[in-house]
Amino acid sequence: LDLKQLIGVNINQVPSYLCSSNESFKETIHDIRPKIGQNHLEELRHVAILMYKMLLIEKLQILWITYRKSGMGELQQPRSTKDVGLKIWPFEICSRIKHVENANITDDEKCHLFVDHCQKKLNDQNEIYRNQLRYRTSHIVDYTSAMELTIENFVKQGFMYQRIEYDCQIALVQYHYTDAVLKRQYLIENPNENQIQLFKRLCKLKYEEAVTKYHFNSLKQYIPARLASNSFQNQFMGKPSIIDSIQDTTVRKKLSKHYIEVAEQAKTDIMILARDAAERQTRQYQTKYNMEMNQVWQHEKILSTGQRLTSTMIHLMEKRLA
Structure with missing residues (x-):
């Protein structure tokens, strides 16, 4: 193969x-x-x-x-x-x-x-x-x-953008591995079913927040670097063949320049929209996670000592959710 x-x-x-x-x-x-x-x-x-x-x-x-x-x-x-x-x-x-x-x-x-x-x-x-x-x-x-x-x-x-994508994949392998190690240590503490489901739920929320935040930060770095680069202009945008078929050199160059400017502006606008959407989604996940954590600690207060999270469980959760 x-x-x-x-x-x-x-x-x-x-x-x-x-x-x-x-x-x-x-x-x-x-x-x-x-x-x-x-x-x-x-x-x-x-x-x-x-x-x-x-x-x-x-x-x-x-x-x-x-x-x-x-x-x-x-x-x-x-x-x-x-x-x-x-x-x-x-x-x-x-x-x-x-x-x-x-x-x-x-x-x-x-x-x-x-x-x-x-x-x-x-x-x-x-x-x-x-x-x-x-x-x-x-x-x-x-x-x-x-x-x-x-x-x-x-x-x-x-x-640059491919590099960001691969860096994200590499980071996710490390993330999932650390996640599995901490989950294994958490299970050693013999949590009850509610505590297991709680940990899974919080991990899922934190994972969604972390991935979205990573994409947002990547786009924040990517857009200014791309705009500042001399090679940014028309780098990813080929011209339609109809423009190249125009015989008049002056007209062809003028249309080509206009096409590139419009296409690049549209691409930049789309990337900025993607960045802003990622930022909004990050805030939504952060809010959802914070609300869930507040509910957890409020619920912990009314539980009996035997049903509460142990100090080791809390420590592992804090490391996993940091």
């Missing part, structure tokens, strides 16, 4: 901002090399695509290392959390195995072998791209460090 079939990610798919139909890369290169020829430009585009693929693989490698650490019980925990040696293979791993092997059996050994195999595939593919990049850059005429830096910055800027 190839890498795409194993991990469910098509590394060979070229992002829109690096496609030939999108002129943002051409404009970026023209800023430092105004008279560059088309063939030379396409050589540099292939370099940019290889850089993108290596960035993507780097994030995938970190994600799969995190998967493995979770499954091996090696994820680092806060100092205040006891080490219970809990091994948890993330849902994503079990799901991929079921998809690839069409089987429902996902024991520890099978998960371990599958993850190791995928990690080797990622490492091998990264080495292939590294060699290809080294070969291409060594055969490009007038390939300078300034040109390399310009391409790297362009690719990193375009990769």
